[in-house]
Amino acid sequence: MSEPIIKTFINAWTRWGGTWERWENPIAARLALLRYLQDQHRMEILSWQVELLPIPGLAAALNDAGFKLFPPDRRRLNPDLAMGLTAADAALADNGSVILVPAQGRSWLPALIPIGHVILLPVNRIYADMAAWRGDWRRTRADESLRTLIITGPSFSDDIERHKHFGMFGPRRTHIILFDV
Amino acid sequence: MISDQRTRHTLHRLGNLTTAARNDAWSRVKNAEALKQQAIHARDRVLADLPAYLARLETATRAHDVAVLHAGDAQEANRLVIQTMRGLGVTDALRNHHPLLDEIQLDRAAKANAIQLTPLHPGDYLAQLADERPGHPIWPVGHLTVEAISATLQQKWRIPETYNPDHLTSTVRMPLRRALLRTHTAILGVTFAAVEEGVFVLLDNDGHNASLTSLARHVILLLSIEQIAADIDDLDALIQVFALSAWGRPLPAYVTHLQRPAPREIDGPRTIHLILVDNRRTKIIEEGFGQALRCIQCGACHSVCPVYQQIGGRGYANSPYTGPIGAVINPLLLRPDLGEAQAALCAGSGGCQDACPVAIPIPDLIHAQRIRLAQTHPPNDDKRYFSVWRRLISRPRFFRSYIRRSYRK
Structure with a gap:
């Protein structure tokens, strides 16, 4: 992935109110995630199935640090969980967006229900724009469902005199941990 | 005209902020003109052969296990929604803003x-609490002051x-979030659909559509038959044009694509029903006003209209279609007798045509409406005037005395 595309993504992502950090490998990203969650004082996390997150050894690391992961299930959803953890299928550099495609163990709910959302993103999943991502999708995943969620910044409502209130239904904070692979 | 100066100020501010954001966002788009042309082409392409595209959409969606229903008019659409809900055994649902x-x-x-149907969109919910009709396609209570x-x-x-x-929004958020977490059935107006892939898209910044499609077991989608794109590439162009013109950003915070039920997933709807709503749209195309149906309901024309900024959404016959495009669409879509009053809601500034991202010739369409009205229903004032005039000139003595009296005044 070319550096200009990564920089374009970071610029666009921050423009819409997202925060970010970038690390040289998945191990450093794992440490960064633990530090971020500790800083936020969130020990209970609504998360994708941990084996589906793109960082090796994450389950043990989180467990050792005392974090408890909850699988998203709408029948037993705890609305008090304040932090969601997911990866992203792709990111779009030009708009600063991340794309979530649901599958077994990869629900949208961690990205929608808690007030904070952390996204783990290997830089090789950043595409220049929507057309580039669609092209790749057609080549490799044409048979899959097109149920996708494109997230561009935190949730907000500006219904009252256009004053922005963050965290309306979705997260108030969206933090992305980028890492090289 | 709105007598309250503070409300007029709020409307002006809404218009100015929206216009500034839109202009800024479009100025950052590389090949903005090409994108607009793609969107215009995308709209005209389907409008030119709507029945064929709808048939293909139906085939694609049925292949994805979506139940497809057709509503000729509003009454039928409502009947189908209620029938579907009864079939699912539910008596309450959440709906989006559309x-x-x-x-x-x-x-x-x-x-x-x-x-029991609850709007989940905070603006829509506030409008309902305040006993107001939504006055703007994007900001339903954009005309209400924080004091109101x-x-x-x-x-x-x-x-x-x-x-x-912030306090007021948080206050509204609490009951809505509680309702969202308990939701079982969602009724959703669809922003656009892509025919080829059978995909439906919902756009918002607060996340209510994404949350509803995740949490609800059953989803009932309502789609205006003209809000379709031939394929996903055209759909992407329309989404971008909509977001740039409505919110002044290249994409809204949430773009939710829905294609098929997800019976085995831990989230996502188990059933999806699609209701295709015509409600005179086919007739509008037959009557030669098809260009009006290019409208993607972004609200760009509202923010530049001097009439809308004076009267807000209240002058548009209680229709959800307000602003310049409302003046064109309302008599065609809802009640032909609205024509005279709606056509009068144009000061001829032409700003709407420049602001419209899909180049709807709104002033020309209003002019065409006026001509049609003049041909079919001469305005009442003119009728009255000519009737008095005819009576005057058919009685010479009375006429002369009338003229003398007029000069004396």
Whole structure:
């Protein structure tokens, strides 16, 4: 992935109110995630199935640090969980967006229900724009469902005199941990 | 005209902020003109052969296990929604914010059938609390001041006096979030659909559509038959054009694509019903006003219209379609007798045509409406005037005395 595309993504992502950090490998990203969650004082996390997150050894690391992961299930959803953890299928550099495609163990709910959302993103999943991502999708995943969620910044409502209130239904904070692979 | 100066100021501010954001966002787009042309082409392509595209959409969606229903008019659309809900055994649902749901007056039909329907969009919810109709396609209570919203919440919910928009939004958020977490069935107006892939898209910044499609077991989609794109590439162009013109950003915070039920997933709807709503749209195309149906309901024309900035959404015959495009669409879509009053809601500034991202010739369409009205129904004032004039000139003595008296005044 070319550096200009990564920089374009970071610029666009921050423009819409997202925060970010970038690390040289998945191990450093794992440490960064633990530090971020500790800083936020969130020990209970609504998360994708941990084996589906793109960082090796994450389950043990989180467990050792005392974090408890909850699988998203709408029948037993705890609305008090304040932090969601997911990866992203792709990111779009030009708009600063991340794309979530649901599958077994990869629900949208961690990205929608808690007030904070952390996204783990290997830089090789950043595409220049929507057309580039669609092209790749057609080549490799044409048979899959097109149920996708494109997230561009935190949730907000500006219904009252256009004053922005963050965290309306979705997260108030969206933090992305980028890492090289 | 709105007599309250503060409300007029709010409308002006809404218009100015929206216009500035839109202009800024479009100025950052590489090949903005090419993108607009793609969107225009995408709209005209389907409008030129709507029945064929709808048939293909139906085939694609049925292949994805989506139940497809057709509604010729508003009454039928409401009947199908209620029938579907009864079939699912539910008596309450959450709905999103979409002008089609207002157009068919779904809330009223639901109430008449003892179905509790709650709007999840905060603006829509506030409009309902304040007994107001949504006045803008994007900001339903854009015309209400923070004082008016505060007064409504103080009166209805006895909240302490506050004029802080954050506090007021948080106050509204609480019951809506509770309702969202309990949701079982969602009724959603669809922003666009892609025919080739059978995909539906919902756009918002607060996340209510994404949350509803995740949490609800059953989803009932309502789609205006003209809001379709031939394929996903055209759909992407329309989404971008909509977001740039409505919110002044290349994409809204949430773009939710829905294609098929997800019976085995831990989230996502188990069933999806699609209701395709015509409600005179085919007739509009036959009558030669098809260009009006290019409208993607982004509200760009509202923010530049001098008439809308004076009267807000109240002058548009209680229709969800307000602003310049409302003046064109309302007589065609809702009641032909609205024509005279609606055509009068144009000062001829032409700003709407420049602001429209899909180049709808709104002033020309209003002019065409006026010509059509003049041909079919001469305005009442003219009729009255000519009747008095005919009586005057047919009685010479009376006429002369009338003229003399007029000069004396």
